[in-house]
Amino acid sequence: MPYRPKNSRNWHYDFQIRGRRFYGSCDTEDFEEAKAVEAEARVAARNAPEVTRNFTLSEALGTYFSEVSTHQPSAKTTMSQFRSILAVIKPATPLSKLTDADLMRFRSTRRSEVSNATINRTLAAFDRALRHMEKTHGATLATLDFGAKKLPEPKERVRELTLAEQKRLFENLRPDLHPIVQFALMTGARQGSICKLRWRDIDVDTGRMTFRMKTDSGTSAKSMTFPMSSENKALLSTLPRATDPKHASFVFTFEVQNRRMKSRRRILQNSTAFEHFRAAVRAAEIEDFHFHDLRHTFATRMLRKTQNIKLVSRLLGHSEITTTSRYAHVIDSDLAGALESFSALDSKESRSPSRSHNKNTI
Template sequence: MPYRPKGTRYWHYDFQVRGRRFHGSCGTEDYEEAKAVEAGARVEARNAPEVTGHFSVSQALGTYWTDICQHQPSARTARSQGKMILTVLDGIKPMSDLTNSELMRYVASRRATVANATVNRELQMLGRALRHMEKIHGAAMPKIDLKAVQTAEPEERVRELSPAEQKRMFKHLRPDLAPFVTFALLTGARLSTITELRWSDIDHDNRRMTFRLKGGGKMKYPISQEIADLLVTLPRSDLPTHSRYVFTFEVQNRKDQRRKIVPNGGGIMEDFRSAMAAAEIEDFRFHDLRHTFATRLLRHTGNLKLVSRLLGHSKVETTARYAHVLDGDLAHALDSLSLMGVSRRKSRSGRKKEY
């Protein structure tokens, strides 16, 4: 029944439906009218998604972004993916009614304009949202097979920066972006990880720093001497909201002001691409700095597991794409051993002898 709290002349309602509390003002001083308002609120509550477990596709994506995505470095990407999904799928449709045929229609529509990998990332985001709604909010899951509707992707290319290209790149980079790019080459960290790095994440005493990873995880990363030398040279922003971040850039026409580098914001990536064009470096993206780090380290150590850990991969199989850099070592190993029982070695004079 409606009640009137102290200090207000309006009646209020406060009740529970299936363990969930609903409360608010009836917006009236008339008791009989307040009872009618409460009755209407009870009807709405019994049909509320959080009670019935029946959420629309739009509600599922929005709730998942609010609960999880907005707190991650990839928040912008998740928001964009959610909006793109709703341009094809019916947002008011109950998520439990989604079918494979609708997902196939989505795939066909999106493949006309974007790469297969992009479509698959969007479907994976949808899948995470649906599973979150089932696990946290008790939503009913649709009978769909997201893996079955995903499209085949070409094996991810590995683009390595050559020493000559690297020299030209730094020649054409904006000076305030050079440390940012250098750090990417020294660590292999993703763009979002670097932009979210804070001074509080740096532990100089123990030579460790904390990286925020894709998907919301964290990892401890060792600080090499090269990284330590770079960090001590970095200028800090005077702006309170930006000073806590490690990497900042000079605001154009305001050289005295530095702001946090934002992925896909502030024209930073446009400036990076312009530098690549000026340096005549073709088919090279910022993410390829990560590929360059991985291939160089693997070539130097020959240790795939070590490289996998530094890249933050949960499975070493994900790192296997870089294994091609070891092909030369494999060939050398075969050349040094005869599988037919005859070893070919070089004599001191440099001539080959058979044994």
């Protein structure tokens, strides 16, 4: 029944359905009208997705984005992925009514527009969104086989920045982005880890940094410690800090201008910083190079210097050394060079029997 709170002229309703609470104002002082409003609210509540657990595709993707993706550096990518899904599969489709045929239709439609890798990443994000709705909101899901829809991908390439390309990149890069690129080359840290790095993660006394890293599920719960070199410390000691408390705790910030053309430093997440990086790559005429390739560059240079794949694997934060094996070509090329300078037939041991034989036959 409607009730009237203290100091309120209007009647209110407050009830529960299947453990969910629904409450609000009836926006009327008339008790009979209030009862009718409450009755309508009860009917609407019984059909609400949080009660029926029958969410639509649009509601599921929107909920996942607002609760999970919006806080991640890849938010723009996720938004683009979800829009591509809704462009093929009807947004009002209930999750319980989704079929493998819907996934196949999405795959075939997008295959003529984007790469297999892009489709696979989108399907993975799709799957994560559905699992989130099931686990967090009790959504009723159809049985879908996302794994069977995965398309073959070419072996991941390893793109190393040459020293000449590196020089051109810095010549064309905005000065306030130099520290970000330098740090990536020094540590091999992922873009997301650099965006999330805070001053509290830097411990100069122990010479350690803590990186927040992605996991196989696409979340950012995993972390790893990384040793600080003197070069790291020197770079970090020169970084300007944002004055706004919301941004001041982050190590790397990006200089932006407001409408009054005043410069302020802002966090990298959801900024245009990496668009400026891509523009610098194009201006430097560096082909087929992305920010993640700075990580590849660090790995190949470190492996070339140390010849220790286990060490490099730990520095990259790989859980399996097989993931690091893509860089083994560096060691292979050095092995080939070593063999080229080695001759088994030109050793003293190989020549002495020949001399002995010649002596006996004179």
